[in-house]
Amino acid sequence: MPTRAKDSLRENRPVHDIDFAAADFQRDPWPTYDWYRENEPVSLSRRYGAHFVFGYEHVRRVMTSPDFTAFHPFRVSRRAFGPTMLDQDGEHHTRLRSAAADPFRPRAATEFGRRVVAPLAGRMLDDLLTRGHGDFVARLAERLPMAVVCHVMGLPDGDAGRLRELMRPLVEYVDHGTVSLEQVVAARGELRSYLRAALSARPGADGLLNALAENGTLDEADVVNTSVLLLAAGTETTAAGITNVLSRVAAEPEVFHRLREDRSLVRAVVTETLRHEPPLHVTLRFAARDVTLGGVDIPVGTPLQVVLASANRDPAVYPSPHVWDPERTVRTPFTFGMGRHVCLGMGLAQQELEIVLHGVLDRVEELGLRGGPLAPAQGRTFRTVRDFECVYRLRSGGDAVRTT
Ligand code: HEM
Numbered sequence: 001m002p003t004r005a006k007d008s009l010r011e012n013r014p015v016h017d018i019d020f021a022a023a024d025f026q027r028d029p030w031p032t033y034d035w036y037r038e039n040e041p042v043s044l045s046r047r048y049g050a051h052f053v054f055g056y057e058h059v060r061r062v063m064t065s066p067d068f069t070a071f072h073p074f075r076v077s078r079r080a081f082g083p084t085m086l087d088q089d090g091e092h093h094t095r096l097r098s099a100a101a102d103p104f105r106p107r108a109a110t111e112f113g114r115r116v117v118a119p120l121a122g123r124m125l126d127d128l129l130t131r132g133h134g135d136f137v138a139r140l141a142e143r144l145p146m147a148v149v150c151h152v153m154g155l156p157d158g159d160a161g162r163l164r165e166l167m168r169p170l171v172e173y174v175d176h177g178t179v180s181l182e183q184v185v186a187a188r189g190e191l192r193s194y195l196r197a198a199l200s201a202r203p204g205a206d207g208l209l210n211a212l213a214e215n216g217t218l219d220e221a222d223v224v225n226t227s228v229l230l231l232a233a234g235t236e237t238t239a240a241g242i243t244n245v246l247s248r249v250a251a252e253p254e255v256f257h258r259l260r261e262d263r264s265l266v267r268a269v270v271t272e273t274l275r276h277e278p279p280l281h282v283t284l285r286f287a288a289r290d291v292t293l294g295g296v297d298i299p300v301g302t303p304l305q306v307v308l309a310s311a312n313r314d315p316a317v318y319p320s321p322h323v324w325d326p327e328r329t330v331r332t333p334f335t336f337g338m339g340r341h342v343c344l345g346m347g348l349a350q351q352e353l354e355i356v357l358h359g360v361l362d363r364v365e366e367l368g369l370r371g372g373p374l375a376p377a378q379g380r381t382f383r384t385v386r387d388f389e390c391v392y393r394l395r396s397g398g399d400a401v402r403t404t
Pocket residue numbers: 070085086087097149229230233234235237238241278279280283284334335336337338340341342343344345346348349
């Protein structure tokens with residue numbers, strides 16, 4: 001009988017309610033996503049006072065329909081970065097996004113990749129690989145994205161380390177970390193002062209920071225908040241993406257050899273890694289009016305936790321979704337979102353991931369993972385593989401050396 005069937009499903013529930021902070025969930029969220037996607041694809045969480053959305057089609061609707069909005073005056077990203085395009089809709093969103101769009105257009109991103117990202121990544125890789133050992137994550141995956149955003153903004157390379165430190169509390173806060181709002185406010189205050197000083201020190205300089213200030217449609221707060229958003233949005237996610245791609249190809253020596261022979265596979269490897277283990281698992285929306293989603297009535301104003309990562313493994317769209325398979329013909333995954341807020345830096349981020357992989361293939365003859373299978377990614381909202389160790393042999397015939 002339907003009721004009994006439903007009860008027994010409930011008994012098999014892996015969790016009573018999603019808890020981002022639970023160690024088990026952070027280690028392996030996939031069985032939880034599977035269960036909900038199959039049984040309650042739109043599910044009310046009492047813990048978070050929000051509906052969670054798990055299935056591909058439901059996620060697509062929330063991300064693309066005007067029934068849902070990114071705007072909320074108190075959402076966490078707004079508390080961290082100030083009001084930005086991420087939490088606006090309508091005319092204000094269009095104005096902010098258009099003002100920042102030029103360097104991220106496909107042709108500009110490709111040209112920037114060739115002119116700036118490739119040499120930067122090459123220098124970092126040479127420095128790391130010729131040392132014989134070193135921390136890939138700290139020396140490249142986390143450094144490159146901030147160096148790239150600094151170039152886009154027209155900020156000095158030398159400031160990238162300090163900016164990464166100032167960004168950390170903001171990113172932690174958005175990731176529901178242990179950092180307090182006071183720490184966020186202090187770091188954001190320093191960031192804003194830094195950006196204002198950079199603007200007044202170099203009027204007319206090249207780069208997006210000055211272009212925003214000279215755009216004529218933004219006030220000073222818009223310029224500074226957009227810059228803070230770009231420094232945050234372009235770094236943590238891209239660092240996780242680079243790490244996930246390198247650790248994955250290290251775990252698949254056969255694929256690494258095929259890549260060495262046929263570089264046309266680079267894009268598919270990057271795309272599939274981003275589908276399989278997206279750096280950002282969840283984003284937030286709000287019901288713009290009373291709506292029904294997946295048979296569930298959702299009153300206006302209700303928050304929705306949109307689980308992009310779960311939609312990326314929906315078996316209705318991706319057969320054998322838990323298998324990492326660069327051969328699959330991929331229907332657009334939600335790694336970069338979808339709809340009017342789709343990631344502004346998507347083209348640039350893809351360039352960075354592909355350029356690093358090409359850089360490794362140019363320099364490394366053999367690559368492998370030390371000590372068994374690849375550990376799964378970890379984290380709350382931002383998720384990345386940690387604690388992996390690679391062994392590699394350089395193309396120039398250097399000794400077997402390692403990096404973490
Ligand atoms: C692998 C790396 C990246 C991933 C996985 C990623 C993911 C995302 C996602 C899922 C969204 C949509 C959020 C939503 O709709 O609520 C987004 C938005 C955004 N991303 Fe990225 N991102 C990455 C890299 C970048 C880079 C390199 C930049 C710029 C330097 C960037 C700038 C932005 C901005 C400005 C938005 C807000 C767009 C809007 O609201 O209109 N991202 N990103």
